[in-house]
Amino acid sequence: MTKTSNAYIATDGEKFLKVGKANDVKRREKQIALPMTVTIICLDEDAAFRVESKLRDFVIKRGGIRHAATIDWFAFDPQIYKMLCEFATTIDGFEPVPVKVETEADIDAEIAKLRKRYFKLLEDELQQQLDEVRAEKAQLIEESRRLEAEIEILRWARYMPREEIEKQYGDKYPDVMRMLKERDEAVINATRQGSNEYRDILRRSSDEITNILRKGYSEITETYFKSFIDHIAPLHEEIGALKAELRFLQERYNAE
DSSP states (O other), X not given: OOOOEEEEEEEOSSSEEEEEEESSHHHHHHHHTSOEEEEEEESSHHHHHHHHHHHHHHHHHTTOOBOTTOSSEEEOOHHHHHHHHHHHTTSXXXXXXXXXXXXXXXXXXXXXXXXXXXXHHHHHHHHHHXXXXXXXXXXXXXXXXXXXXXHHHHHHHTTSOHHHHHHHHTTTSHHHHHHHHHHHHHHHHHXXXXXXXXXXXXXXXXXXXXXXXXXXXXXXXXXXXXXXHHHHHHHHHHHHHHHHHHHHHHHHHHHO
């Protein structure tokens, strides 16, 4: 039984165009590293060689430029390639079998699909960044609120009794009042443990004790007030920067 063979047209659609003969199409396609876009089944190798010669002569007569010094490699020309494929279908006694390749429409569709996926990923990334900025902004706003409340309480603590302060701000700023109370207790405990000065003064005069306690409380309050002012200033600047970044991300998100 005579073994069939094949003539073929191969191209990458950009640089190279090749015609040739192959008994094993898949193996030959790997060897030449070009997609075979058209194969023509022939009765035997001699027939395949004759078809190959016809294809080669057709390219040469149409002005095909040979690649380097090869016989059946040519520089790709889209017009010659189109005419060559049409010519292959007219060869007597041979049935061309087109090999499916990606058309320009297929490539455009794939590009559109990839663009859509890219923009979706970009949108998700921007949304994640926006959510993070919003969460950080909310956290900074809460921290700013707490510090402002603390400053307000400490400012009035100079002139109001402790009971009055707790009565006025206890419901409004419970978390701040709880923190200040814990801090005051820590200061009082440290004073009790580390100083014998107040014990000596207690034995002298209740008026003197009252003055010293008032002075000490005022100094502590003033120190806290200054430290909170210094602490909150950069937070306001950071909130301003985050607002600017948030506007930028929103504008970028809206632009997409």
